[in-house]
Amino acid sequence: MYEDKTLVCKDCGNEFVFTAGEQEFYAEKGFQNEPMRCKECRTARKNSQRQREFYEIVCADCGKVDKVPFLPKNDKPVYCSECFENHK
Numbered sequence: 001m002y003e004d005k006t007l008v009c010k011d012c013g014n015e016f017v018f019t020a021g022e023q024e025f026y027a028e029k030g031f032q033n034e035p036m037r038c039k040e041c042r043t044a045r046k047n048s049q050r051q052r053e054f055y056e057i058v059c060a061d062c063g064k065v066d067k068v069p070f071l072p073k074n075d076k077p078v079y080c081s082e083c084f085e086n087h088k
Contacts, residue, residue: 002027009038011045059083 002020004086009016016038026034037045054067062076072078 005034007034007036009041011041012037014037050054062088 002023004020005018005023006047008014018034022035030072032052035042040076052069054069055071057066057068057072057078057080058064059066059080061079061083064080064082
């Protein structure tokens, strides 16, 4: 029913194959559009969107300066990675 299609990536301009298996998967999931990016560009795009902001803290136990991936609240103690392991 499905046949491999050659598409052009909108980011890098390289051709890539949209396989019959991938087309079947897209149909099963109800996706309406074909992919617009090759696998490498999709991966690069996902990774660039996943960059997290880190916040500098002073550990409530040992006083060490460290970074955490969340905005600390003033009403709760925040620990460096070593002290956090000890509090689990």
